[in-house]
Amino acid sequence: xxxxxxxxxxxxxxxxxxxxxxxxxxxxxxxxxxxxxxxxxxxxxxxxxxxxxxxxxxxxxxxxxxxxxxxxxxxxxxxxxxxxxxxxxxxxxxxxxxxxxxxxxxxxxxxxxxxxxxxxxxxxxxxxxxxxxxxxxxxxxxxxxxxxxxxxxxxxxxxxxxxxxxxxxxxxxxxxxxxxxxxxxxxxxxxxxxxxxxxxxxxxxxxxxxxxxxxxxxxxxxxxxxxxxxxxxxxxxxxxxxxxxxxxxxxxxxxxxxxxxxxxxxxxxxxxxxxxxxxxxxxxxxxxxxxxxxxxxxxxxxxx
Amino acid sequence: xxxxxxxxxxxxxxxxxxxxxxxxxxxxxxxxxxxxxxxxxxxxxxxxxxxxxxxxxxxxxxxxxxxxxxxxxxxxxxxxxxxxxxxxxxxxxxxxxxxxxxxxxxxxxxxxxxxxxxxxxxxxxxxxxxxxxxxxxxxxxxxxxxxxxxxxxxxxxxxxxxxxxxxxxxxxxxxxxxxxxxxxxxxxxxxxxxxxxxxxxxxxxxxxxxxxxxxxxxxxxxxxxxxxxxxxxxxxxxxxxxxxxxxxxxxxxxxxxxxx
Numbered sequence: 001x002x003x004x005x006x007x008x009x010x011x012x013x014x015x016x017x018x019x020x021x022x023x024x025x026x027x028x029x030x031x032x033x034x035x036x037x038x039x040x041x042x043x044x045x046x047x048x049x050x051x052x053x054x055x056x057x058x059x060x061x062x063x064x065x066x067x068x069x070x071x072x073x074x075x076x077x078x079x080x081x082x083x084x085x086x087x088x089x090x091x092x093x094x095x096x097x098x099x100x101x102x103x104x105x106x107x108x109x110x111x112x113x114x115x116x117x118x119x120x121x122x123x124x125x126x127x128x129x130x131x132x133x134x135x136x137x138x139x140x141x142x143x144x145x146x147x148x149x150x151x152x153x154x155x156x157x158x159x160x161x162x163x164x165x166x167x168x169x170x171x172x173x174x175x176x177x178x179x180x181x182x183x184x185x186x187x188x189x190x191x192x193x194x195x196x197x198x199x200x201x202x203x204x205x206x207x208x209x210x211x212x213x214x215x216x217x218x219x220x221x222x223x224x225x226x227x228x229x230x231x232x233x234x235x236x237x238x239x240x241x242x243x244x245x246x247x248x249x250x251x252x253x254x255x256x257x258x259x260x261x262x263x264x265x266x267x268x269x270x271x272x273x274x275x276x277x278x279x280x281x282x283x284x285x286x287x288x289x290x291x292x293x294x295x296x297x298x299x300x301x302x303x304x
Numbered sequence: 305x306x307x308x309x310x311x312x313x314x315x316x317x318x319x320x321x322x323x324x325x326x327x328x329x330x331x332x333x334x335x336x337x338x339x340x341x342x343x344x345x346x347x348x349x350x351x352x353x354x355x356x357x358x359x360x361x362x363x364x365x366x367x368x369x370x371x372x373x374x375x376x377x378x379x380x381x382x383x384x385x386x387x388x389x390x391x392x393x394x395x396x397x398x399x400x401x402x403x404x405x406x407x408x409x410x411x412x413x414x415x416x417x418x419x420x421x422x423x424x425x426x427x428x429x430x431x432x433x434x435x436x437x438x439x440x441x442x443x444x445x446x447x448x449x450x451x452x453x454x455x456x457x458x459x460x461x462x463x464x465x466x467x468x469x470x471x472x473x474x475x476x477x478x479x480x481x482x483x484x485x486x487x488x489x490x491x492x493x494x495x496x497x498x499x500x501x502x503x504x505x506x507x508x509x510x511x512x513x514x515x516x517x518x519x520x521x522x523x524x525x526x527x528x529x530x531x532x533x534x535x536x537x538x539x540x541x542x543x544x545x546x547x548x549x550x551x552x553x554x555x556x557x558x559x560x561x562x563x564x
Contacts, residue, residue: 015564052407054406054407054563055563055564056308056563074409074410074411075409077407077408077409078408078409082407084400084403084404084407086400086403087400088399088400088401088403088404089404090324090328090401090404091399092328093327097327101320101323101324101327102404104320104323104324105317105320105321105405105408105409105410106408106409107317107320149404153408
């Protein structure tokens, strides 16, 4: 296996007059869990589609598991698993039939798939459900079955497009646990997500995308260190307007969003001292996280 | 862009897509076959005997036999059309089945080809069922009628290709009623299914000659009554041209819709 699982250089894609991918360079190492973050419309899903050879770039080179894409996308996809953003399971089939039929698209004989089904269902928390009809499954179970389906060809690399959107915490934690296990088995995982907590927990490196460009790239911890003060105090309450000049004097950077003031500092102690005992202000003190970096870099405006 | 317009290259992988649809159909096979048999049985019985008694013979044969041969072809037309419009649209748009398939080492051509051959398979089943009904009533005159079966397959491929092209343009199920009303219903009337096309005014008859259903009926009817289908290579050529050109257009339009 090559040390670089995915190599992208100078990638561009334009729809009509809109450049949705405006020059992306990145490489994902084999065995890495890599997160692609960005607001809606940043180009995450388009990037995945380009890497899978499902749409053609206007410029740039893609190598997926050593294969040039889109020229040899079929050969590359044979060694890749995909968990798409939207449910695309076959509602007419049972759990097991979904896996068998999907395996056939990889040219895997039914006998081989059947022998792997117990292990796949065990892994995705669906043991004993082989005969279950699709409409009887919950959203979380369908998601897990989609994960099992993506593993039917024992892929070297897994693309996951927002794997936990819409899941309850239990289901989300199970998916996270399974992703860690896959990483331990040496699989490369590339996921897109809106949940910074998810990226922080799972990814060895993340790239933040906006307007078709990578605007930051590194380990979650390094990004926090590089882009933002380590401590955050969020303040709100009736006395906020009058108190804001104090905050400005005590912390190097503040952000005023609606009714809340975000104060960023290396040492928030002087600020906290002033806040303690004030009845007209409520505050939360916490370490800075990837979400702070994300909002700083991509802004707080709504993206529709 | 050039890739989008490239001619389709079909690999044998399309069989996996066909197999997926076959597996779904197998679960509903019995009601499906019964419907394929009951529908022509009822209509042929009513029109063939009822209307046939009034009409006597048409083109030198009983109206039942005349209509039966037409129904073999129109049943294939409707079966291929429904499968390539409503059913294919469900799989493409509603269930996202096609998206899932192309994430595997399958190309969109494989998917469209699988659907194409599958819809033709349904057309074959429907046409063969009508043929069986006509034979059961004793209106099939010669074993040459079996030669109608491959014709039904090609006819199915033609209508499946047209359906898949329309499917690639559809915004929803309602879109298909235009095609059914504006294209298929007139075609049913102008192709010699119910009455000989020489009853039509000359200008309208010129339209019949470009319709694939007309050419299907022109081969199948003589085969069922034990006659040599004169001019069959030309008729079959028109149907095959619809199938091949239609499939190419369907692939290009589907690429435009999905590979973006």
